[in-house]
Amino acid sequence: MKLFQKLLAAGMALTMLLAMTACGGSKGTLVMATNATFPPYEFIEDGKIVGIDAEMAAAIAEKLNMTLEIEDVEFGSIVGGVASGKYDIGVAGMTVDPDRLESVNFSESYATGVQVVIVKEDSAIQSLDDLEGKKIGVQQDTTGDIYSTDDFGEENIVRYNKGADAVQALVSDKIDCVIIDNEPAKSFVQNNAGLKILDSEYAVEDYAIAIAKDNDELLKKVNDALAELKAEGKLQEIIDKYIPAE
Ligand code: GLN
Numbered sequence: 091m092k093l094f095q096k097l098l099a100a101g102m103a104l105t106m107l108l109a110m111t112a113c114g115g116s117k118g119t120l121v122m123a124t125n126a127t128f129p130p131y132e133f134i135e136d137g138k139i140v141g142i143d144a145e146m147a148a149a150i151a152e153k154l155n156m157t158l159e160i161e162d163v164e165f166g167s168i169v170g171g172v173a174s175g176k177y178d179i180g181v182a183g184m185t186v187d188p189d190r191l192e193s194v195n196f197s198e199s200y201a202t203g204v205q206v207v208i209v210k211e212d213s214a215i216q217s218l219d220d221l222e223g224k225k226i227g228v229q230q231d232t233t234g235d236i237y238s239t240d241d242f243g244e245e246n247i248v249r250y251n252k253g254a255d256a257v258q259a260l261v262s263d264k265i266d267c268v269i270i271d272n273e274p275a276k277s278f279v280q281n282n283a284g285l286k287i288l289d290s291e292y293a294v295e296d297y298a299i300a301i302a303k304d305n306d307e308l309l310k311k312v313n314d315a316l317a318e319l320k321a322e323g324k325l326q327e328i329i330d331k332y333i334p335a336e
Pocket residue numbers: 125128165182183184185186203229231232233234271
């Protein structure tokens with residue numbers, strides 16, 4: 091190589107290095123799929139996705155020295171997208187469920203979810219025994235949808251894209267109740283007058299992070315990070331921020 095060629099090559103290498111540093115080229119991106127209609131786990135506030143899952147995932151990404159990127163997608167497309175490698179992790183108040191375990195792995199659990207029943211305050215429905223033959227609203231593809239379809243029959247289930255839409259349908263008497271996870275249920279009942287949550291719990295479940303089956307390395311890293319966040323009290327701190335003690 092002639093001297094000016096060497097200088098040119100060196101200059102180009104330096105430019106590339108600078109460009110990589112400037113855009114954080116050495117730091118990998120952790121792509122998280124969620125469905126931000128599920129307070130307090132994920133919801134939109136001032137145009138930003140916030141909530142327990144978003145903060146927990148950010149803390150995990152930090153431990154992995156990665157940059158977190160959150161994609162807001164339909165709940166029903168998260169498992170498939172994680173399985174195909176489109177997203178690295180699915181964090182969406184997602185229940186560990188045998189069907190999903192056929193497509194993805196789950197991390198250790200980070201929270202407990204309870205499927206509850208929301209009714210109008212003056213409803214004739216007083217317990218789970220009264221649900222037979224009633225019109226039940228659910229969020230499409232959630233465990234509330236899957237279990238209640240099994241228990242009460244396809245013809246009695248009305249599916250909505252968002253839990254909040256199911257709750258609006260209940261408010262306007264299009265359906266008799268909504269089956270959904272307890273924390274979003276509390277938030278929806280707080281924000282809509284005349285609703286209540288039945289005392290009886292429909293199902294108790296574990297929330298965990300979905301990761302592709304062939305990505306054991308990431309699964310281990312995420313589990314290690316989760317264990318650290320638990321030991322440090324950081325996970326509890328995030329949860330307490332969004333779910334104040336009653
Ligand atoms: N925990 C429920 C499920 O996994 C609901 C999750 C959600 O709506 N984000 O199906």
